Amino acid sequence: MPISPNFTSVLYKDWEINFLQCYPNGNLKYTELCNLFQLTAAAHSELGGISFSDMQEFHQAWVLSKMLVEVHKLPKWKDKVTVKTWIKSLENSRSVRCLELYLGEEKVVGCETFWAVFNTQTRRPESLALPSDQFEKYPEASATHNSFSKINIQNEPDCRETRFTTIAKRQVALSDLDIVNHMNSVKYLEWCLDTINPKDLILGKLKSFEMNYLKELSLSDQATIAQNESVITINKDGKTCFALSFVV
Incomplete structure (x- = not known):
């Protein structure tokens, strides 16, 4: 797909927490928190022209290699949250993507993810076949206090x-x-x-x-x-x- 006219290098995506995503006490499940991050990353890559569908023309996909999550507070059922994401680095077959989850103006979760380009036929890593210069990189902007x-x-x-x-x-x-x-x-x-x-x-x-x-x-x-x-x-x-x- 072509790059969306709505594409920006920093994406803010809103979500509402539903009951299927929550523990019995109404707190967001840790797994669903990671699903929100994964879905937001996918949405950003789609807007920027490097989505799964785009990459499949070359039998490629992004696969997660590392993920670090720091939680200050878990959102609850019916909360409206915003996930902010940007790319810290992207070179050849590897990329570091940052994500933050906000409840109102308060940052409640920080996350850094390390991705690799994966050939879905050979099942091996390889360099990204698509251009990525449209994404501005933010090497000094971290979403977590600690590193991998x-x-x-x-x-x-x-x-x-x-x-x-x-x-x-x-x-x-x-x-x-x-x-x-x-x-x-x-x-x-x-x-x-x-x-x-x-x-x-x-x-x-x-x-x-x-x-x-x-x-x-x-x-x-x-x-x-x-x-x-x-x-x-x-x-x-x-x-x-x-x-x-x-x-x-």
């Missing part, structure tokens, strides 16, 4: 902090897949959060969490979920596909 970190996923038997214990087993179902034909990024988070104390989620006690996407999962894949004190991993055939670190 390397999540420690080494299972060291002599170190209590990095000893992982298998806590669940899952199989990828059709409902877990997205249009790229692999498990959607938010589904990894959902699987992991299902193993956490429900009260911590319902009461909004997760103040920050970071996700690393390492290998894709496909339909019918068998996976194990393992955890230490503050890291949860999703693994297939002994290799880590996803890692979540969190602060309560």
Whole structure:
């Protein structure tokens, strides 16, 4: 699609929180928060001419590699919120996108995401085939206080902090897949959060969490979920596909 006449390098998109997106107490689910960010990023890329449909002409798609979320307060049912997004960097096959969620004038969530261009036929990363100069980049503008970190996923038997214990087993179902034909990024988070104390989620006690996407999962894949004190991993055939670190 051509670049929209309404395109701007910084997008503000309004959303209203509905009851399907909320925990029993009316707080927005962490997974739905990430869905809002993903949908806003997709809307911005569509306006700017680098959407999934545009990229599929070259068998390409954006896939999420890292995501860092810092939560001050969760919106509630019926709240009207605004998501602000901009691109911090975009070069060759990689891009860092920032997102902020506002409740009125108050910023309540900050998020930084790291994306890679992925060939949907070869299942390998490659350089973006479309022009992106229409997007102004904002390298000095961050949405979070912290930066991406390397999540420690080494299972060291002599170190209590990095000893992982298998806590669940899952199989990828059709409902877990997205249009790229692999498990959607938010589904990894959902699987992991299902193993956490429900009260911590319902009461909004997760103040920050970071996700690393390492290998894709496909339909019918068998996976194990393992955890230490503050890291949860999703693994297939002994290799880590996803890692979540969190602060309560």
